[in-house]
Amino acid sequence: MKIVNQSFEVLTDITVIDFITRQLEMAGRVCYKSENPVTTKESAAQFVERIINNGHESVLEHGIISIKFITDRGVGNELVRHRHCAFSQESTHYIDYNKKYGELTFVRPEGFYRGRELNDAKRELTVEQIGKIYNVFQLIENEYKTMKNIGQYFSRSILPLGLKTELVMTTNIREWRHILRIRTSYACHPQMRALMLKVLAWFKENIPIVVSDIELREL
Numbered sequence: 001m002k003i004v005n006q007s008f009e010v011l012t013d014i015t016v017i018d019f020i021t022r023q024l025e026m027a028g029r030v031c032y033k034s035e036n037p038v039t040t041k042e043s044a045a046q047f048v049e050r051i052i053n054n055g056h057e058s059v060l061e062h063g064i065i066s067i068k069f070i071t072d073r074g075v076g077n078e079l080v081r082h083r084h085c086a087f088s089q090e091s092t093h094y095i096d097y098n099k100k101y102g103e104l105t106f107v108r109p110e111g112f113y114r115g116r117e118l119n120d121a122k123r124e125l126t127v128e129q130i131g132k133i134y135n136v137f138q139l140i141e142n143e144y145k146t147m148k149n150i151g152q153y154f155s156r157s158i159l160p161l162g163l164k165t166e167l168v169m170t171t172n173i174r175e176w177r178h179i180l181r182i183r184t185s186y187a188c189h190p191q192m193r194a195l196m197l198k199v200l201a202w203f204k205e206n207i208p209i210v211v212s213d214i215e216l217r218e219l
Contacts, residue, residue, distance in 0.1 A: 001103055001104060001105075001106065001134075001137055001138050001141045002103055002104070002105040002106070003105075003106055003107070003108050003134070003137075004070065004105055004106075004107060004108065004164055005107070005108050005110070006069070006070055006071040006072065006075070006107050006108070006110060006191070006194070006195050007069075007070045008067055008068065008069045008070070008195065008198065008199055008202075009067070009068045010065065010066070010067050010068075010202060010206075011066040011067065011068055011168065012064070012065045012066050012067075014206065017206055017207055018041050018044075020063040020064075020065070020173075020207070021041070021044040021045065021048055021063070021207065021209065021210070022039040022040070022041070022044045023062055023063060024044065024047070024048050024051075024059055024060060024062055024063050024173070025039050025043060025044040025047040025048065026039055027059055027062040028047060028048075028051055028056070028059035028062075029047070031056075031059070044209075045209045048060075048209045048210060049209055049212065052210070052212075052213060057174045057177070058174065060172060060173040060174035060177065060210065061084075061172040061173070061174045061175075062172070063172060063173040063210075064170060064171070064172055064173075065170070065171070065172075065173065065176060066168060066169070066170040067168070067169050067170075067199065068166065068167070068168045068169075069166070069167045069168075069169065069195070070107075070164065070165075070166055071107060071164075071165065071167070071191070071195055072106070072107035072161055072162050072163060072164060072165065072191065073159070073160070073161045073162070073163045073165050074161035074162070074189070074191065075189070075191050075192045075195060076089060076165045076167050077161070078189065078192055079167060079169060079192075080167075082169075082171070082175065082178075082179055083175070084171055084172065084175045085169055085170065085171040085175060086169070086170040086171070087167060087168070087169055087170075088167070088168040089165060089166070089167045089168075090165045090166040090167070092152065092156040092159055092163075093152065093153065093156065094152070095152060096151065096152040096155075097144065097152070098144070098145060098147075098148050098152075098155075103141065104137070104140070104141045104144060104159075104163065105163070105164040106134075106137045106160075106162045106163060106164060107162060107163075107164050107191075108130075109125055109130055109133060109162075109190075109191065110190065110191055110194045110195075111124070111189075111190030111191055111192075111193055111194035112124045112190055113190045124190075133162065136160075137160070137162060140158060140159070140160055143158060144158060144159070173207075173210050176203070176210075177210065177211065177214065179196070180196060180199065180200045180203065180211060180214055181214055183196040184196050184197050184200055184214075184216075184217060185217075186217070197216065197217070200214065200216055201216060204216060
C-alpha cells in the first residue's frame with residue numbers, strides 16, 4: 001500500500017499567462033469598440049479588473065487554463081460535476097492495479113472541518129482516526145490482490161473513494177473563478193478545500209487580477 005499527498009500541476013505554459021490576459025482585453029474591447037492597436041500587461045490588468053467589477057464575466061471565457069490534479073476519487077467525483085470543462089481521468093476500467101503497480105495508492109487525508117456554521121470550531125482528524133482509515137485501506141488492498149482472476153472490470157467495485165486518481169481539467173477563467181469561489185468555502189469538503197486553496201494561491205501569484213476579489217481564506 002502506498003500513501004501520497006494530493007497535489008496539482010498547471011499544464012498551461014506559464015510563459016503564455018500574460019498573453020491570456022491580453023487576449024481577454026482584445027476580446028472584451030470588441031464589445032465596446034474601443035480596440036487598442038497595442039495591448040500591454042498593464043492595460044490588460046486594468047481592463048480585466050473593470051469588466052469583473054462590472055459583472056461582464058463572459059469576456060473571461062476567452063482565457064483557458066489546464067490543471068492536472070492528483071487527489072482521491074471522492075474529490076475527483078466532485079470536480080467532474082462542474083460544467084463547461086473538459087476532463088481526462090485515470091480509469092479504473094482499463095487499469096488493473098495488480099498488474100500495473102502490484103499495489104494500491106491512496107491519498108493522505110488532509111484539511112480541517114469547520115462545519116456549516118461560521119462559529120463551529122475547526123476540527124482535524126486525530127492520529128488514531130487517520131490510522132483507522134489506513135487500516136481499512138490495507139484491508140481493501142489485501143482483498144483486491146486476491147481478485148486477480150476476476151480482472152479489473154469487476155474488482156474495481158471494491159475500490160474506495162480514498163483511492164488516488166489523476167485528473168486533467170481544462171476550463172475557462174470564468175469557470176475557474178466559480179470553482180475557486182465555491183470550492184474554498186468553509187462548507188466545502190476538507191480534502192477538496194485544502195487542494196483548491198493551493199490552486200487559488202497559484203492564481204493569486206501568477207494571474208492575480210482574475211481572482212483579486214476572491215478571498216484566500218485560512219485553512
